[in-house]
Amino acid sequence: MGKLYKFLKYFFITFWAVFVVAPFLWALTTSFKDFNSVNGGATYIPWVDFEPKLEGWRVLIKSPANGGVDIIEPYFNSLFVTCTASLISIVLGTLSAYALSRFTFKAGFVKNNDITFFFISQRIMPPIVLSIPFFLFLGAINLLDSLIGLIVVYIVLLMPIAVWIMVDFFNKVPREIDETALIDGCNPYQAFFKVVLPNSIPGLIVAGMFCIIFGWIDFFFAFILTFTEVQLLPVKIVALNSSITPWWSLSASALVSVAPLIIVAFIVERYLSKGNLSGAIK
Amino acid sequence: MNLVAENLSYKPDEQFHLNEVSFNFEKGNIYTILGRTLSGKTTLLKTIAGLLTPDTGAMQFEDKDFLKVPVWERNIAMVYQQFINYPHLNVFENVAFPLKQRKVDDQLINDEVTKSLKSVGLEGYETRKIQELSGGQQQRVSLARSLVKNAKILLLDEPLVNLDYKLREQLREEFKNIFSQGLSEDSIVVFSTTDPREAMEINGEVIVLDEGKVLQVGSAKEIFENPKTLKVAEISNDPPMNILKASIETNKIKFEEIEVELPNHLSNLKEKNFNLGIRASDIKLSDSGFEFEVELAEISGSETLLHLKRGNSRIIISIEEVLNFNIHDKVKISFNISKIYAFNENGVLSSSPFGGSYV
Numbered sequence: 001m002g003k004l005y006k007f008l009k010y011f012f013i014t015f016w017a018v019f020v021v022a023p024f025l026w027a028l029t030t031s032f033k034d035f036n037s038v039n040g041g042a043t044y045i046p047w048v049d050f051e052p053k054l055e056g057w058r059v060l061i062k063s064p065a066n067g068g069v070d071i072i073e074p075y076f077n078s079l080f081v082t083c084t085a086s087l088i089s090i091v092l093g094t095l096s097a098y099a100l101s102r103f104t105f106k107a108g109f110v111k112n113n114d115i116t117f118f119f120i121s122q123r124i125m126p127p128i129v130l131s132i133p134f135f136l137f138l139g140a141i142n143l144l145d146s147l148i149g150l151i152v153v154y155i156v157l158l159m160p161i162a163v164w165i166m167v168d169f170f171n172k173v174p175r176e177i178d179e180t181a182l183i184d185g186c187n188p189y190q191a192f193f194k195v196v197l198p199n200s201i202p203g204l205i206v207a208g209m210f211c212i213i214f215g216w217i218d219f220f221f222a223f224i225l226t227f228t229e230v231q232l233l234p235v236k237i238v239a240l241n242s243s244i245t246p247w248w249s250l251s252a253s254a255l256v257s258v259a260p261l262i263i264v265a266f267i268v269e270r271y272l273s274k275g276n277l278s279g280a281i282k
Numbered sequence: 283m284n285l286v287a288e289n290l291s292y293k294p295d296e297q298f299h300l301n302e303v304s305f306n307f308e309k310g311n312i313y314t315i316l317g318r319t320l321s322g323k324t325t326l327l328k329t330i331a332g333l334l335t336p337d338t339g340a341m342q343f344e345d346k347d348f349l350k351v352p353v354w355e356r357n358i359a360m361v362y363q364q365f366i367n368y369p370h371l372n373v374f375e376n377v378a379f380p381l382k383q384r385k386v387d388d389q390l391i392n393d394e395v396t397k398s399l400k401s402v403g404l405e406g407y408e409t410r411k412i413q414e415l416s417g418g419q420q421q422r423v424s425l426a427r428s429l430v431k432n433a434k435i436l437l438l439d440e441p442l443v444n445l446d447y448k449l450r451e452q453l454r455e456e457f458k459n460i461f462s463q464g465l466s467e468d469s470i471v472v473f474s475t476t477d478p479r480e481a482m483e484i485n486g487e488v489i490v491l492d493e494g495k496v497l498q499v500g501s502a503k504e505i506f507e508n509p510k511t512l513k514v515a516e517i518s519n520d521p522p523m524n525i526l527k528a529s530i531e532t533n534k535i536k537f538e539e540i541e542v543e544l545p546n547h548l549s550n551l552k553e554k555n556f557n558l559g560i561r562a563s564d565i566k567l568s569d570s571g572f573e574f575e576v577e578l579a580e581i582s583g584s585e586t587l588l589h590l591k592r593g594n595s596r597i598i599i600s601i602e603e604v605l606n607f608n609i610h611d612k613v614k615i616s617f618n619i620s621k622i623y624a625f626n627e628n629g630v631l632s633s634s635p636f637g638g639s640y641v
Binding site: 177179183 | 328331332333352353354355356358359360362364366367368369370379380383384424427431
């Protein structure tokens with residue numbers, strides 16, 4: 001029983017790991033191949049199966065005129081939009097979450113929980129439903145096909161995540177800590193910034209990471225709300241997926257585009273495994 | 283100037299958390315709020331602190347309308363029953379926090395914090411993280427933080443309740459020392475507790491609170507000797523005072539087919555029927571006594587608490603040694619009749635062994 005259990009356990013873990021990692025390995029090996037290696041059948045091990053070439057990676061920094069894939073500008077666009085939208089979402093989301101956690105709001109039948117639900121409900125609707133109003137709205141204020149317009153839309157999408165995570169987090173910070181800060185001579189703002197916020201850093205990190213992940217991977221809105229002026233990375237990568245772009249440069253671009261997320265995932269994982277975030281996410 | 287409150291009421295839901303509470307706290311004194319859980323003790327302390335605003339009533343301190351002063355300007359200190367400290371700061375920084383907030387000079391902060399940590403027995407722990415301390419030590423840090431401020435009003439909300447037995451004894455001694463030496467002439471200490479023994483030991487003025495209402499105010503001795511009502515007698519004794527329905531017939535007290543002599547202090551009792559009150563410690567096992575049936579025997583420390591039954595009456599007696607009993611055993615007990623309290627049918631004290639009466 002014990003041995004069989006152990007065998008099955010490791011079998012499934014290995015199976016799952018291979019299942020998850022295989023596409024990355026596939027892309028990684030492909031990015032180092034040239035025409036002959038790609039067309040020569042499935043090969044995996046460099047120097048043994050095929051001769052690695054750096055051509056796929058070189059095109060990343062080449063200008064389009066010289067046959068480059070032109071992802072540098074979309075890359076920085078994506079970085080700028082994601083970071084700005086995440087930062088604003090975290091600041092606004094944290095403030096709203098603190099208010100929702102500590103103060104009692106009432107407007108008719110609308111109470112704290114209803115407001116929290118309202119925030120989260122923004123994420124319940126399928127994106128396609130939101131896309132038309134967003135399109136018309138951005139069109140009306142002349143922000144279609146602009147970075148600012150995308151930031152506005154991303155704040156709408158990311159802030160609910162921040163609110164959701166931070167409300168839960170603040171609910172777990174005892175109220176008595178705020179009260180003690182007030183008793184010790186802090187006004188409510190000082191109590192928030194000097195006591196509550198420093199104790200919420202793990203929550204802020206997790207909320208921030210989630211915002212970055214969801215902002216970075218969004219394809220749909222970046223696709224709908226931009227045309228020619230501004231292009232974000234996911235749209236660009238998909239656009240590359242055509243017969244003109246060789247497989248090796250496509251693979252290299254895709255790997256570069258997920259690199260930030262891999263870094264983020266490692267940071268979150270480190271915080272989670274430390275155990276000091278055990279209550280921060282459900 | 284005193285801290286004076288008039289008719290404070292607070293009713294956030296169907297129930298009163300405070301119901302017409304009035305008091306007059308003088309500087310240099312210790313006040314104990316005695317009441318069971320949910321009796322409104324914490325609400326009262328939070329109202330004094332300014333964390334809650336009562337629906338009605340007034341509070342004055344040092345010639346100011348205290349209800350209009352925001353918490354952070356009230357110069358109070360409060361210790362909670364949960365060990366509340368700032369988890370992101372170490373022990374020294376925790377205690378220094380209120381002084382830093384006042385922008386006190388660094389050298390002075392250093393001196394004051396060191397002095398305060400010494401007074402709670404935590405010297406040498408300055409750089410420790412809060413999470414590395416035991417519950418008792420955490421509670422001492424919050425005590426040190428509240429002492430360092432030299433606050434005019436020090437509020438202690440059941441500070442010992444979440445500690446284990448031994449630490450509680452130890453910290454209670456320390457409290458007594460701190461209160462007797464360190465307390466300055468112009469501060470008020472308010473201490474809340476559910477434990478009557480604690481209230482007696484602190485030995486200040488006791489306020490008995492129940493369902494948000496003040497039932498009795500008096501010295502610890504006065505509350506012990508002459509509890510105003512049945513409710514006070516229940517709250518201020520642990521185990522609660524035994525109450526039996528009794529009647530007087532020709533110089534005898536009768537209850538549950540038991541007859542005992544009428545003690546002198548009950549001889550002027552007007553009513554025939556009354557509620558007889560007697561403390562668990564005033565009932566003894568005795569071979570010549572009356573037979574009761576054992577319902578439960580609890581051993582608590584070095585004493586045994588026996589829950590007994592006879593007819594419709596249930597009583598608890600405490601025996602100062604550890605004895606084993608089985609359920610349904612028959613035991614014989616005798617009552618110390620000189621310690622019998624009489625409460626009238628409305629539950630008001632009509633005669634006590636110490637001569638008090640509220641009828």
